[in-house]
Amino acid sequence: MKPIRTAIFGTGFMGRVHLEAVRRVESVEAAAIAGRNVEAARRLGEGFSIPTIATDYRDVLRDPAIDAVHICTPNAQHFPMAKAALQAGKHVLCEKPLATTVEEGEELVSLAVRQGVRNCVCHNLRYYPMVQQMRRLCEGGDLGEILVVQGTYSQDWLLYDTDWNWRVDAKAGGPSRCMADIGSHWFDMAEHVTGLRVNSLCADLQTFHSTRKQPKHGVETFANKPFGPEDYIETAVDTEDFGAVLFRMGTHTRGCVTASQVSAGRKNRLSIEIYGTRSSVAWDQERPDELWVGHRDTGNQIFVKDPSLLKPAARSYADLPGGHSEGYDDTFKQVFRRFYASIGAPDKAPEYPQFVDGLRQLAIVNAALQSHRTRGWVDVPAPESGH
Numbered sequence: 001m002k003p004i005r006t007a008i009f010g011t012g013f014m015g016r017v018h019l020e021a022v023r024r025v026e027s028v029e030a031a032a033i034a035g036r037n038v039e040a041a042r043r044l045g046e047g048f049s050i051p052t053i054a055t056d057y058r059d060v061l062r063d064p065a066i067d068a069v070h071i072c073t074p075n076a077q078h079f080p081m082a083k084a085a086l087q088a089g090k091h092v093l094c095e096k097p098l099a100t101t102v103e104e105g106e107e108l109v110s111l112a113v114r115q116g117v118r119n120c121v122c123h124n125l126r127y128y129p130m131v132q133q134m135r136r137l138c139e140g141g142d143l144g145e146i147l148v149v150q151g152t153y154s155q156d157w158l159l160y161d162t163d164w165n166w167r168v169d170a171k172a173g174g175p176s177r178c179m180a181d182i183g184s185h186w187f188d189m190a191e192h193v194t195g196l197r198v199n200s201l202c203a204d205l206q207t208f209h210s211t212r213k214q215p216k217h218g219v220e221t222f223a224n225k226p227f228g229p230e231d232y233i234e235t236a237v238d239t240e241d242f243g244a245v246l247f248r249m250g251t252h253t254r255g256c257v258t259a260s261q262v263s264a265g266r267k268n269r270l271s272i273e274i275y276g277t278r279s280s281v282a283w284d285q286e287r288p289d290e291l292w293v294g295h296r297d298t299g300n301q302i303f304v305k306d307p308s309l310l311k312p313a314a315r316s317y318a319d320l321p322g323g324h325s326e327g328y329d330d331t332f333k334q335v336f337r338r339f340y341a342s343i344g345a346p347d348k349a350p351e352y353p354q355f356v357d358g359l360r361q362l363a364i365v366n367a368a369l370q371s372h373r374t375r376g377w378v379d380v381p382a383p384e385s386g387h
């Protein structure tokens, strides 16, 4: 069978993660890389023997041999790149957030439908095996009726005012930082796992550093390199370091979540707790193979990942036997495998988050920004159907 030829746009943290994960999917060939920094693109491409290295992604889009593209660039680039890729008839897998505004997201959703191509937004965190187990426990009624959903997504890599990244700058990252960057993953997971939808929320956002020391030369995500006063410009910041959101889901489920990029010691702690009328589950991304199951009348359990013990519908998300960890990198493989399988099977229903799910997160982030501005509760529009 002819391999699907794909291209990666962006050569930073995600560019490499995507490239490595693509290489783990059968019948896909990584054929091109586009990166603004040609040296970085060349370094990445050489290591993987990628035949085409481009500095302008539009050159890649003009190549009829390229079937699909991965967009792994800063958020503000997603909309123009995804739009151009859809117009060129490519299948598009875009990093989250899908765009920086709801209007852009809506345009991409309808353009993707018009073009009839596969589209995916990379809410990969859904695809830890234990997250799928939680989803199937909710779906199967094991938790009873869901009363409360709560949690956090906490990191510490932007704690100091010397920490800088393009995400801090609204022009590159969009009007929301913490909520769009990591809060969106949390809300996507909460809705995916419970099957419920957030219908209103009340948010309080905080920018602890009103200025940050912006390096005169660019830094890549999580680079953490030391620098002196001659190396930076004191720059005003208007994107949030932290957000706390109260929300209502379904008919009477209640919840709250915090998202933080300034929590010392918390590296990448997405934690979610779901409390039902029968039992509860809690999961922490920093210990991904473990699921806490809480009971009122018997002892609580720690369920350790083992495909043979997972709910049947969760099993295909675990490739390795019990005792063999599956982590962050593996979630990308799970998304990409399903995305590419759907390209080869046009009638197959997508089993991955689509642009419409990315638009959903833009609507939630937009409601959080509006709620913070107005200091009150805001309704979140009902979603278009996604997966």
Ligand SMILES: NC(=O)c1ccc[n+]([C@@H]2O[C@H](COP(=O)([O-])OP(=O)(O)OC[C@H]3O[C@@H](n4cnc5c(N)ncnc54)[C@H](O)[C@@H]3O)[C@@H](O)[C@H]2O)c1
Residues within 6 Å of the ligand: 009, 010, 011, 012, 013, 014, 015, 034, 035, 036, 037, 040, 055, 057, 071, 072, 073, 074, 075, 077, 095, 096, 097, 122, 123, 124, 166, 181, 219, 220, 221
């Ligand atoms: N799904 C996840 O778990 C996850 C994790 C981290 C980041 N992300 C998302 O991935 C995207 C990239 O984030 P990152 O952490 O990799 O950033 P990064 O700074 O490490 O890399 C961004 C790359 O984009 C390149 N770039 C910028 N403008 C470009 C252009 N016009 N053409 C080509 N390349 C360009 C930069 O040179 C850099 O190589 C963001 O949208 C972010 O939200 C997702």
